[in-house]
Amino acid sequence: MPDDAASPQSNIRLVIPQSTQEQFPELIALILHSESMNEEERQYWIDILPDMKEEQRTQLRDILVSERDQLADIDKKFALSRQETINTEQISEQRMQRAKLRAEKEDAVRQQEEAAAQQVLEEMD
Numbered sequence: 001m002p003d004d005a006a007s008p009q010s011n012i013r014l015v016i017p018q019s020t021q022e023q024f025p026e027l028i029a030l031i032l033h034s035e036s037m038n039e040e041e042r043q044y045w046i047d048i049l050p051d052m053k054e055e056q057r058t059q060l061r062d063i064l065v066s067e068r069d070q071l072a073d074i075d076k077k078f079a080l081s082r083q084e085t086i087n088t089e090q091i092s093e094q095r096m097q098r099a100k101l102r103a104e105k106e107d108a109v110r111q112q113e114e115a116a117a118q119q120v121l122e123e124m125d
Contacts (some may be wrong), residue, residue: 012039016046024049026058030064035071 012034021028031037031045049057 014039014043014046019044020049024057027061027064030061030068034064034067036067 016028026048028046031042034042037045052060088123
């Protein structure tokens, strides 16, 4: 990755030293894709990564992975909910179409019966 990179959320160029990118590629990726950070916060975390203790980097990683996973779960639940809504709407539409067809068939049969009854009455006269 070059020394500066655009965050997925904006066009602002972040300065990422090559050595930091090489040392902490996973953390850099997590920082760049974090939805809870603005660009200033991203740059801050990138800047201090080399000076952080290993325990601090582990905690940062855990927080960012947790955020990513929770957002993915929310997205998945929303997608499932949306799909259930679509399925329900499709089922309702199918039921309405079947009811309409049934009503049309019943109406056609009723008209045939009325025509047949009318013919019988005319023949009786």
